[in-house]
């Protein structure tokens with residue numbers, strides 16, 4: 001029956017080129033810098049202490065296993081919105097934010113994409129930065145939107161192509177949807193400055209664009225949570241608790257939309273339910289309970305803030321070490337300042353697909369073909385092997 005089904009390509013991040021090849025590699029020196037998942041100083045997955053405590057609190061409360069409502073655990077979604085928008089923000093105070101719990105950030109993007117494809121009256125076009133997270137294009141295309149791109153990354157400066165970005169957002173048809181990475185841009189690690197954000201905000205207003213923020217790394221960019229949140233426009237927002245709470249496999253996230261008023265919010269709520277119910281009925285409960293136990297408890301929240309900062313700081317220290325190693329110790333050809341300047345979990349190294357192939361073959365180091373590395377996969381034990389292998393690959 002399915003004889004004509006063609007074999008599809010593997011996923012560039014989760015597919016067998018990286019994750020499976022890494023698993024199959026028996027060399028003790030092997031390093032996986034592919035998927036953006038935090039690793040501790042020993043290269044091991046890390047369960048936050050605040051998460052362990054929250055999980056205990058949840059277990060002690062002996063919760064049942066009943067279905068959640070279609071839009072999820074209401075206390076969690078309320079607290080997630082508070083975290084993103086700020087407790088005193090106007091849309092929260094006026095009761096105009098429609099929120100639905102989602103299957104992590106990806107699920108939030110998908111709910112949002114589907115909602116905008118059905119109900120955003122002005123456009124079916126979404127502009128993504130070039131490059132963007134590899135899954136953005138299929139998520140929005142499968143949601144029913146037309147995907148276009150705006151300039152973002154400048155290969156020559158290994159930084160932001162701000163002039164290109166501004167020109168493209170100005171030239172986009174009025175009222176198009178624009179996807180913005182709220183912080184810690186994936187894959188480049190290049191974020192606009194505060195001043196540049198203001199200019200982007202002005203263009204979004206002038207051209208009446210509809211901003212859709214993907215906030216997968218709140219708290220990671222600078223180590224501070226309130227610094228990363230963004231307010232001011234009527235927006236859509238995808239939140240993930242995979243990275244900042246280390247709840248990857250629990251799939252905890254939220255989609256939210258700032259409606260004009262509580263009445264519009266109620267109508268948006270009803271349509272989000274109509275989108276979610278035929279997809280997966282209602283979201284899983286366990287991870288949302290854990291996240292909420294942290295967000296709702298001042299002591300756990302404070303502990304969590306410290307832990308997010310310590311993850312961010314360890315990544316920053318790896319950036320500094322790698323930069324010093326390549327620039328000063330090994331005198332590797334090229335300019336490596338971007339490794340220190342970039343923000344969040346990833347570095348866009350500038351390594352080519354040929355380099356990444358060589359590194360996998362010769363040095364047992366795995367990363368995406370675009371030269372992105374998850375800095376969190378580096379630690380004081382493997383960074384020398386990584387630095388020396390990069391040096392050998394580019395010389």
Ligand code: LMR
Pocket residue numbers: 013014034035036037133135186
């Ligand atoms: C990544 O970019 O590595 C992460 O967001 C994980 C994923 O699902 O791709």
